[in-house]
Amino acid sequence: MKHIFNKGTDSTDLTLLLLHGTGGSERDLLPLADVIDPDANVLSVLGNINENGMARFFKRLGPGVFDEDDLKFQTKELNSFLDKAAEDYGFDRKKVVAVGYSNGANIAGSLLFHYSDALAGAILHHPMVPLRGLDLPDLTGLPVFIGAGTNDPICPPEESTELENLLSEAGAEVTLHWENYGHQLTSTEVQAASEWFAAQKNRLD
Numbered sequence: 426m427k428h429i430f431n432k433g434t435d436s437t438d439l440t441l442l443l444l445h446g447t448g449g450s451e452r453d454l455l456p457l458a459d460v461i462d463p464d465a466n467v468l469s470v471l472g473n474i475n476e477n478g479m480a481r482f483f484k485r486l487g488p489g490v491f492d493e494d495d496l497k498f499q500t501k502e503l504n505s506f507l508d509k510a511a512e513d514y515g516f517d518r519k520k521v522v523a524v525g526y527s528n529g530a531n532i533a534g535s536l537l538f539h540y541s542d543a544l545a546g547a548i549l550h551h552p553m554v555p556l557r558g559l560d561l562p563d564l565t566g567l568p569v570f571i572g573a574g575t576n577d578p579i580c581p582p583e584e585s586t587e588l589e590n591l592l593s594e595a596g597a598e599v600t601l602h603w604e605n606y607g608h609q610l611t612s613t614e615v616q617a618a619s620e621w622f623a624a625q626k627n628r629l630d
């Protein structure tokens with residue numbers, strides 16, 4: 426997968442996996458990594474799907490209606506890519522923390538829904554429930570931050586709460602942060618995510 430890798434300066438060897446929203450690129454979320462942890466490794470990936478010129482991480486059948494077969498396929502592809510990137514760049518595969526927005530948060534959520542060990546933690550900005558009817562793997566103790574909007578037309582508040590419940594039932598330690606806005610990523614949400622990350626960092630080491 427097309428990507429940017431920036432080696433960090435931190436002995437903890439955490440890697441932030443940046444996953445952009447629909448129509449974004451692997452450059453979009455680089456400023457977030459600087460806010461969340463300027464010392465971590467950064468692996469920022471471009472989605473494999475081209476939807477009328479807009480990059481995404483998996484196909485959709487319509488707005489908010491996912492192509493579930495493709496979502497499953499692309500989730501596996503991304504997980505394999507992480508295995509390979511860890512070998513190529515020499516980072517610790519067990520210390521990858523996803524930072525995703527919208528479509529990128531949805532594939533990060535799908536990684537959590539499919540694998541117990543794909544991610545060490547996740548910051549999900551405006552995620553949806555990626556798939557329903559799955560038995561989730563054991564996510565005991567895995568820290569997850571969900572940033573949600575009370576007026577988000579793409580992900581209504583009930584869906585944010587549903588995702589929180591599904592992940593919590595699988596054992597994840599979920600923090601649900603609300604903003605009184607829509608689907609956009611606000612600076613206060615980024616700040617809340619970075620404070621959450623700072624509080625988790627010792628556990629992620």
Ligand code: MLT
Pocket residue numbers: 446447485488489490527528529531553579
């Ligand atoms: C998706 O397709 O992943 C969601 O609808 C969010 C987005 O618009 O990208």
